[in-house]
Each structure stands twice: as structure tokens, then as C-alpha cells.
Amino acid sequence: MALKFELLKxxxxxxxxxxxxxxxxVETPTFMPVGTNANVKLMTPExxxxxxxxxxxxxxxxxxLKPGMEVLRHHNGIHDFMNWEKPILTDSGGFQVFxxxxxxxxxxxxxxxxxPLDGSMRMITPELSMEIQNSIGSDIVMAFDYCAEPGISxxxxxxALELTTLWAERSLKSIRNMSDQSIFGIxxxxxxxxxxERSAKEITSMDFDGFAIGGLSVGEGYDITLEMxxxxxxxxxxxxxxxxxxxxxxxxxxxxxxxxxxxxxxxLPTRVARHGQALTWKGKMNVxxxxxxxxxxxxxxxxxCYTCRNYSRSYIRHLFDRGEVLGQMLxxxxxLHFMMDLSKKIRESIDGGYFEKLRGEVLKYYD
Amino acid sequence: MALKFELLKxxxxxxxxxxxxxxxxVETPTFMPVGTNANVKLMTPExxxxxxxxxxxxxxxxxxLKPGMEVLRHHNGIHDFMNWEKPILTDSGGFQVFxxxxxxxxxxxxxxxxxPLDGSMRMITPELSMEIQNSIGSDIVMAFDYCAEPGISxxxxxxALELTTLWAERSLKSIRNMSDQSIFGIxxxxxxxxxxERSAKEITSMDFDGFAIGGLSVGEGYDITLEMxxxxxxxxxxxxxxxxxxxxxxxxxxxxxxxxxxxxxxxLPTRVARHGQALTWKGKMNVxxxxxxxxxxxxxxxxxCYTCRNYSRSYIRHLFDRGEVLGQMLxxxxxLHFMMDLSKKIRESIDGGYFEKLRGEVLKYYD
Numbered sequence: 001m002a003l004k005f006e007l008l009k010x011x012x013x014x015x016x017x018x019x020x021x022x023x024x025x026v027e028t029p030t031f032m033p034v035g036t037n038a039n040v041k042l043m044t045p046e047x048x049x050x051x052x053x054x055x056x057x058x059x060x061x062x063x064x065l066k067p068g069m070e071v072l073r074h075h076n077g078i079h080d081f082m083n084w085e086k087p088i089l090t091d092s093g094g095f096q097v098f099x100x101x102x103x104x105x106x107x108x109x110x111x112x113x114x115x116p117l118d119g120s121m122r123m124i125t126p127e128l129s130m131e132i133q134n135s136i137g138s139d140i141v142m143a144f145d146y147c148a149e150p151g152i153s154x155x156x157x158x159x160a161l162e163l164t165t166l167w168a169e170r171s172l173k174s175i176r177n178m179s180d181q182s183i184f185g186i187x188x189x190x191x192x193x194x195x196x197e198r199s200a201k202e203i204t205s206m207d208f209d210g211f212a213i214g215g216l217s218v219g220e221g222y223d224i225t226l227e228m229x230x231x232x233x234x235x236x237x238x239x240x241x242x243x244x245x246x247x248x249x250x251x252x253x254x255x256x257x258x259x260x261x262x263x264x265x266x267x268l269p270t271r272v273a274r275h276g277q278a279l280t281w282k283g284k285m286n287v288x289x290x291x292x293x294x295x296x297x298x299x300x301x302x303x304x305c306y307t308c309r310n311y312s313r314s315y316i317r318h319l320f321d322r323g324e325v326l327g328q329m330l331x332x333x334x335x336l337h338f339m340m341d342l343s344k345k346i347r348e349s350i351d352g353g354y355f356e357k358l359r360g361e362v363l364k365y366y367d
Numbered sequence: 368m369a370l371k372f373e374l375l376k377x378x379x380x381x382x383x384x385x386x387x388x389x390x391x392x393v394e395t396p397t398f399m400p401v402g403t404n405a406n407v408k409l410m411t412p413e414x415x416x417x418x419x420x421x422x423x424x425x426x427x428x429x430x431x432l433k434p435g436m437e438v439l440r441h442h443n444g445i446h447d448f449m450n451w452e453k454p455i456l457t458d459s460g461g462f463q464v465f466x467x468x469x470x471x472x473x474x475x476x477x478x479x480x481x482x483p484l485d486g487s488m489r490m491i492t493p494e495l496s497m498e499i500q501n502s503i504g505s506d507i508v509m510a511f512d513y514c515a516e517p518g519i520s521x522x523x524x525x526x527a528l529e530l531t532t533l534w535a536e537r538s539l540k541s542i543r544n545m546s547d548q549s550i551f552g553i554x555x556x557x558x559x560x561x562x563x564e565r566s567a568k569e570i571t572s573m574d575f576d577g578f579a580i581g582g583l584s585v586g587e588g589y590d591i592t593l594e595m596x597x598x599x600x601x602x603x604x605x606x607x608x609x610x611x612x613x614x615x616x617x618x619x620x621x622x623x624x625x626x627x628x629x630x631x632x633x634x635l636p637t638r639v640a641r642h643g644q645a646l647t648w649k650g651k652m653n654v655x656x657x658x659x660x661x662x663x664x665x666x667x668x669x670x671x672c673y674t675c676r677n678y679s680r681s682y683i684r685h686l687f688d689r690g691e692v693l694g695q696m697l698x699x700x701x702x703l704h705f706m707m708d709l710s711k712k713i714r715e716s717i718d719g720g721y722f723e724k725l726r727g728e729v730l731k732y733y734d
Contacts, residue, residue, distance in 0.1 A: 037689040038682070045677075045691070067660070067685045075681065083677045170568050210567075292442050293434070310450045314442065315405070318434045322404040326411070326690060 003140065003182040003209050005241050008351055011259040013233070016350040018211075019241055020093070020185055021087040021139040023079065024144070025045040026054045028262040029346050030240065031253065031339040036062050038082045042332045050306060051333060052340040055139070057265045059092030060164060061124070065117050069135040077137025089265075090138035092129045092171070093187070093244045093246070094145040094214070106146075107270060108166065110332045126170040134178050138292065142212065143171035145186040151217040157190035164188045165202040172206055182209040182244060190215060191224055193231050200235035208239035213261070217246045232265050233260045250279065250342055251366040257346055269339050275333040276320045279338040283365035287331065292317045305337035306330075370549040370576050372505065372608050376717060380600070380627040382719040383525045384406035386452040386577075386608055388506040388549070390446065392423045395608065395629040396713050398458060398465035398706040400637065402501040403429050405449045408637050409692070409699045412451045418700060422453060426459030428491070430468065432484050434500040434580040444504025456632075459496045461512040461553070461581070462612070473501060473513075475533065483704045484636070493537040501545050509579065510538035517586040520604050521708075524557035529596070531555045532569040535700040539573055549576040551610060557582060558591055560598050567602035580628070585612045591624055600627045616710055617646065618733040621726040626715055640698040643687045650732035654698065660683045672704035 032068040033040045033048065036059045040048060048146070058078055067081075075081040078088060084296030084299040089295040097104070097111045103114040103121075110125030126144040133141040144167045145158040152270040170187050175183050186209035189195035201231065201300055204211060213232050216225050229244065241262045247253055248266020256264065269279060280300035287299065298308035299316065307316070307330040384395040400407045400415065403426045407415060408442045415423065417553050425445055425483040434448075442448040445455060464471070464478045470488075472479040477492030493511040500508040511534045513527040535552050538589040542550050550577035558564035572580060583592050596611065603609055615633020616619055623631065638644060643655040647667035654666065665675035666683065674683070674697040686694030709729070 027467075037686075037691055039686060039691055042692055042696070044696070062689075065683070066689055071661060071681060071685070075663065075679070081679075081682055081685075083682075130666060164706060173510070230622045293665060296442065312442070312448075314434070315448055315450075319404075322433055324404055324406050325409055326406045329409070329411070329696075 003241075004179060005239065007238065009136050011350045011353055011355045012146040012258075012362060014257050014346075014350050014355045015242075015260055015262055016347055017241065017262055021055070023085060023087040023139050024050055024054065026087055027254075027347055029257045029350075030263060030343045031248070032057045032263060032265040033339070034059075034265055035082070035084075035268045036267075037066070038063060038078055040336070041274070042329045043336065044084070047306075048084070048336075050087075051337040052344065053086070053336065055089060056084065057089050057091065058136060058138065059093070059137060060090045060129060061096040063090075063136055064093065064132045065115055067144065069132060072135040072137075077135070081088060087139040088136070089140040090142060091134045091245070092133065092142040092186075093124055093131075094142070095147045097124055098147045099158040100327055104186065106163070108163070112146075126167040127174045130171055130178060134175065135183065137181075139182065140210070141175055141183045142180045143168045143183060143185050143208070145188055145214055147215050147218070148190045149186060150191070152190050154192055154195070157192055157195050161195050161199050164199065166204060168203055168208075172208065176297070182210050182225050184208055184210040184241075186214040186245070187214045187232055187236070188215045189232075191220060191228060193228075196228060196232050196278050197235060200232055207349055208360075209241070210243060211214070211236045212245050213241040214245050216244070217252065222252075225252070226259070229256060229261065230259050248339070249366065252364045253342065254346065257350075257355070258359055270332050271336040273335040276326045276327070276331065278331055279335050281338075281361075281365070287313060287316050288320045289317070299331075299334055300338070303334065303337065304340070305334050307334040307337075372577070373605065374605065378720055378722045379622050379625075381626055381713075381717050381722045382609075382629055383714055384608065384629055389420070390452060390454040390506050391421065391453055394714055396620075396624045396717075397630060398420055399424045399630060399632040400703050400706070401426075401632055401634045402449070402451075403634075404428060404433070406563060407446055407703070408641070409696045410703065412449070414625065414673075414700055415451070415703075416453075417621055417710065418704040419704065420453070421452065422456060424456050424458065425458045425503060425505065426463065427496060427503060428463040428538075430457075430503055431460065431499045432482055436499060439502040439676045440513055446504060446600055455503070456468070456507040457500045457509060459500065459509040459511040459553075460491055461509070462514045464491055465514045465516070465556075473530070476529070477511075477534075486580070493534040496539045496542040497538055497545060501542065501548065504548075506549065507577070508542055508550045509551050510535045510550060512555055513684045514558045514585070515555060515584050517558070519557050521559055522721070524562050525641070528556055528562050528566050528665075529644075531566065535560055535570055539575065548630070549580050549665060551577040551608075552574055553579045553581040553583045553612070554599055554603070556599075558595060560595075563595060564602060565600050566687075567599055568641070571602065571604060571634070572678045575607070575696060577610060577648050578603045579610040579612050580710040581612050583611070589619075592619070593626070596623060596628065597626050615706070616733065617729050619714065620709065624717075624722070637699050637703040640702040641695045643698065646702050648728075648732070654680060654683050655687045655705045657685070665700055666698075666703070669705065670701065670708070672701050674701040
């Protein structure tokens with residue numbers, strides 16, 4: 001079933017939407033927790049339900065290496081495998097493939113890379129990426145793209161753009177022949193407006209079910225991220241969902257919603273949780289700090305998550321102090337709850353016409 | 368409130384009992400999960416409730432070092448601190464203190480040891496141990512004892528025994544002056560029957576609320592463990608609970624119940640879970656094995672735990688294969704559920720008069 005997207009309301013450029021998918025409905029804007037290896041680190045599906053996750057992201061490339069397509073098909077896809085019944089979006093492997101620069105060989109056919117797990121050489125093509133994502137059975141599939149690195153020359157960025165367009169065509173054709181999974185195209189073009197414009201034109205000319213902005217928030221300056229997004233978003237059709245790949249910082253999310261983006265993902269909230277950093281409505285907080293040794297208050301007074309309902313800063317600090325993984329578990333729950341709460345508050349503020357006020361609140365504490 | 372113990376039924380030497388404690392009722396025989404640093408590794412209190420844990424063990428010595436008595440008192444004890452409302456038993460630190468042999472100095476007063484956390488020298492006395500356990504607020508406190516190492520000479524074992532008796536007197540006096548927490552005395556005597564007899568006589572002559580058998584299952588042969596226990600148990604009063612310190616192997620537990628022991632604890636079920644070993648009704652199982660790659664059945668067909676209700680061997684194997692901690696979380700739930708299920712089945716079999724049949728079943732799969 002191809003997705004259905006409803007644009008419910010706009011507030012200036014900010015959009016309030018709803019995506020209907022085979023495994024459920026996704027209210028947008030929303031953040032997607034990342035579950036790389038068929039699990040969101042330290043979270044059970046029940047934990048994800050409780051924090052209000054509507055859709056999670058899984059990584060095609062990682063799942064291709066392990067457990068492999070055979071195992072995934074044997075389980076009829078990732079939903080049964082990992083016991084998660086709600087929607088899943090899979091990335092195409094484009095980003096991972098381009099992170100593995102050593103020994104990589106790029107041709108029109110695809111990308112030859114060395115597996116980080118066993119050193120074997122693997123040829124990843126758009127068709128293989130679709131086959132993997134089909135074996136995963138995700139609700140939304142991403143086209144296989146060429147994610148250029150920061151600092152790429154205009155000349156090289158043209159090559160990347162042209163391959164991205166070519167591979168987008170082949171991805172679309174391949175998945176349509178294989179299943180009725182929805183597929184998003186990805187706009188690239190590095191940090192060149194003329195290329196962003198050309199990529200947007202070429203990608204949106206194809207019959208994708210949604211569009212992603214790729215190749216940003218990969219190390220460039222914050223102003224450039226916003227400038228390129230502001231330039232690209234108006235080139236995308238209004239009637240389809242817009243996904244910015246790799247946004248997890250609260251500030252970036254409200255700024256992107258402000259520009260008209262609907263969906264986000266990042267490992268940031270879960271990764272910083274494992275290092276003892278909590279996201280709160282008063283900014284970031286290092287729970288390992290000595291000043292919390294006797295602090296009986298919850299991580300965040302305004303938070304209603306399992307962790308804040310039941311545990312003190314003092315206890316969580318103690319768990320981190322002793323290297324007890326339960327501390328990481330509790331903070332992961334808190335941080336993902338914060339991200340879903342932020343998403344919900346963004347939606348409510350667009351509904352209520354006060355998104356800019358909420359954005360101001362977030363920007364006050366996250367710079 | 369001192370505990371109340373009811374001996375409900377016996378089947379030969381096996382005992383079915385009930386202990387009333389300030390934080391709840393404990394049906395015996397039962398296994399106690401170990402929560403060294405104010406948490407059972409990878410388990411939330413809700414997880415512990417769900418697997419049927421009635422009482423958990425915490426370690427006075429570890430909690431004394433961190434978070435320290437000040438923090439514990441600030442939280443009015445460990446129950447509020449860790450969000451666990453059911454009974455807690457604390458060991459006295461005797462076992463930990465005697466594991467830290469380097470630079471240790473033993474006198475009548477107590478034991479001078481070097482903190483493994485910061486290298487500082489700490490003098491642990493029976494009185495300090497009681498003060499720590501009082502700050503923890505456990506339902507059952509253990510007397511401070513001298514746990515002798517395997518291979519100890521008869522002469523040295525006499526010294527250990529005499530200190531254990533002296534410290535038991537001081538522990539009892541100290542805790543009675545301080546609170547109405549229940550306290551268990553610990554019978555030592557190494558692997559010498561004359562000393563076990565003398566220790567049992569001296570310790571049981573004091574007004575303890577229950578008795579533990581200490582200094583066994585510390586590296587001696589299995590036959591010696593059983594022989595010493597069989598010799599010691601009849602020297603303990605019938606009307607008080609009996610606790611064998613450090614038993615977690617299913618075979619050892621049914622053998623000890625068979626000799627008349629009521630309570631057990633060990634880190635074994637949780638530790639092996641973190642290394643990929645599952646305890647099942649058909650014996651131990653290494654879930655990392657390649658043969659489970661496509662196996663869609665649960666860890667144990669006969670098991671009703673959260674893990675077995677929701678996940679396949681194939682998925683859990685994948686999580687271990689990728690180093691995902693969720694695999695350890697799921698297996699910890701399973702193994703502790705198995706231990707509580709084993710405890711429950713033991714109780715039912717004593718009630719029903721078929722304990723020996725159950726013991727035979729367990730011995731068939733655990734050797």
C-alpha cells in the first residue's frame with residue numbers, strides 16, 4: 001500500500017500533517033528513533049510504545065550484513081523479527097556506504113565496498129538496496145543515493161548528483177516491480193544551490209511518495225545547513241511528506257520545522273543518553289555531575305516519562321558512577337521521551353498557531 | 368519489625384515456609400536475585416516484579432563505598448533510592464572484605480582493607496557493617512562474619528570461627544540497639560565438621576532471626592559442599608529460616624532444598640545471561656550458537672517469560688552477534704524468570720509431595 005499524506009494545517013512554513021502507512025498512522029512533524037540493528041539501543045518495543053514513538057528507522061546496510069536477507073525473509077520481515085508492530089522506515093544504505101571510504105569503488109552500476117564486519121567485498125546497487133529493503137518489509141523505503149562529503153568540489157558534486165538521479169530512477173523502478181512499499185526520493189547537490197535546484201527538479205519529476213533532503217548536517221556549519229534547507233524545501237511538492245535525514249538536536253528540529261520539514265531522525269538523543277547527557281526543557285544536563293549526588297528531584301520537573309516518574313538524579317548519577325547499564329537504559333527512555341514530547345508540542349503549537357513561541361522557548365535553552 | 372517465619376509443610380528434609388517481612392511476604396524455598404549496586408543488572412523493578420522476584424539481595428560493602436551512607440540516609444534507605452518496594456536482604460560485607468586479600472589486616476576489632484574504588488584504607492567492624500545495613504534499611508541484615516578461603520588449615524579455621532562468633536555477638540548487639548531490622552547469624556567452620564559443629568552451636572545460641580550457612584560453594588568440590596551442608600543443617604533450629612549463601616546453579620538449589628535449606632542467592636543466572644547462556648527446563652543453552660540463526664522458536668518452549676512470549680532464538684542470537692545490549696537484557700529477564708519459576712515449582716512440589724520427582728527432572732538436565 002502506498003502511503004497517503006494529509007496536510008492538515010500550516011503555520012507560515014511549518015506544516016502539520018498525517019501519514020497513513022500499512023503499520024499505522026504517523027502524525028507529523030515527528031522525530032524517528034533510530035534502530036540500526038533491528039533494535040533501538042537499550043529499548044524494548046514496549047518502551048518505545050510508552051514514550052510515544054510512531055515510527056522508527058532501521059538501516060538496510062547493517063541488516064544486509066547481519067542478520068542478512070535470508071533471516072529477514074524467514075521472519076517475513078523486521079516487524080516480526082524485532083516484535084515492533086508500528087511503521088518502519090529504512091534508509092537505503094547510501095549514507096553508510098559513503099562513510100566507508102577505504103577501498104570503495106564507485107561506478108554507474110553501484111558501489112563496491114569492503115564489509116566492516118568481515119572485510120569481504122560487496123557490490124551495492126540500487127536494485128540490491130531495494131531487495132534488502134523489501135526483505136526488511138519497511139513501510140517506507142529510501143532510494144539509493146550518493147551522499148557527498150563536506151568539502152566536495154562542484155565538479156565532483158555534479159557526478160554525485162547525476163548518479164543520485166540515475167540510481168533514484170532505478171530504485172523507483174525496482175521497488176515498484178517488487179512490492180507496494182512506499183518510497184522516498186532523496187535530493188542531493190551538496191552545498192551548491194544550482195545543484196540542489198537541479199537535483200530537486202530531477203528527483204521530484206519522478207513519482208516518489210515523499211522526498212528527503214540528504215547530504216546535510218554532515219559536518220558543515222549550522223548556517224549552511226539552514227540556508228541549503230531553506231533553499232531546497234520550496235522546490236519540493238507540498239502534497240508529499242518531507243524528511244530531513246539526520247536531525248536530532250532540538251534546535252535543529254524546530255528550525256527545520258520552521259522551514260517546512262515534517263520528519264527527522266538521528267542517533268543523537270540515544271547516543272548522548274549512553275554518555276550521561278539528558279535532554280530537558282531547560283537544556284542539556286550532565287547527570288554524572290557531582291552536584292546531583294544528593295539531588296532527589298527527577299531529571300526534568302516537567303517530564304512525565306517512566307524515568308522521571310520513578311527515579312531521582314541522585315540515583316541515576318549513582319548508576320552512571322558505578323557503570324551500571326540501567327542508568328543508560330533510564331536515560332535513553334528519558335531522552336527519547338523528550339524527543340517525542342518535543343514532536344507532540346510542535347504539532348500542538350502548529351495546530352494552535354503558536355509554533356513560533358514554542359520555537360523561541362527551545363532556542364532559549366538549546367544553542 | 369522482626370520477621371515471622373511459618374514452616375508450612377515438610378517433605379522429608381525439604382521445607383515449605385513463609386517469611387513475613389516489613390516490605391512483604393516471602394514464600395520459601397526461594398532464590399534471591401542479586402542487586403549489588405542498588406540495581407539488579409539490566410533489570411528495572413518492574414521487570415523484577417514481572418518475573419516474580421519476592422526479595423532481592425544488596426551488598427552492604429559496595430553501597431558503603433558508593434553511593435555511601437549519607438546518600439542512602441538522605442533517601443531514607445535503598446527502597447526509595449532504587450524504586451523497589453519489596454523485601455531486601457543485605458549481606459554484611461564479610462564476603463567482599465575477605466575477597467580483597469591484598470594489604471588486608473585482620474584484628475579482633477575488625478578488618479582493615481583497601482578500597483577497590485579509590486585505594487583508601489577502610490576499617491570495617493561489625494558495628495560499622497550494622498550501621499551501613501541500617502542506612503540501607505534492609506528487611507534482613509546479615510551478621511559480619513569471617514569467610515575463610517578454601518584450603519585454610521584447621522588452626523587458621525579456628526581463628527576464623529572464633530572471630531565469626533565474636534563478631535556475631537557484636538553484630539547482634541549493635542543492630543538491636545539501632546533498629547528493629549531482622550538479623551541472620553552465619554555459621555562458618557570451613558570444611559571441618561568439628562568446627563562447623565562448634566560454629567553452629569555458638570551462633571545458634573544467640574537470638575538471631577534466621578541462620579545462614581556461609582563459606583561454602585567458594586571453590587571446594589561439589590561433594591564437599593553437600594556433605595558440609597548435610598552435616599550443618601540439622602544443627603540449625605527448625606523454627607527459623609535457613610539461607611545458603613551463594614547458590615545459583617539449578618542442581619545445587621534442588622540439592623540444597625533436599626537438605627532443608629530455604630533461601631539462596633547468586634549472581635550466576637544474571638552473569639551467564641550477559642554472556643549468552645540461557646537456563647532452560649532442558650538444561651543450559653548457548654544462544655550465540657550458529658544453529659539458532661533461523662530458529663523461530665522461543666528460548667524455552669515451556670517458559671512464559673516476556674522474552675519467550677515475544678522473541679525468537681534467531682532474534683536474540685542476532686542481538687548478541689551484533690553486541691546489542693538488548694540481547695543481554697532479554698536473556699537476564701529469561702534467566703531470572705527461570706530461577707523464580709524453579710523456586711515456585713519447588714514450592715509446589717513440596718506442597719504436592721512430589722519434590723523428589725522435580726529434583727530428578729532438574730538433575731537430569733543439570734549436572
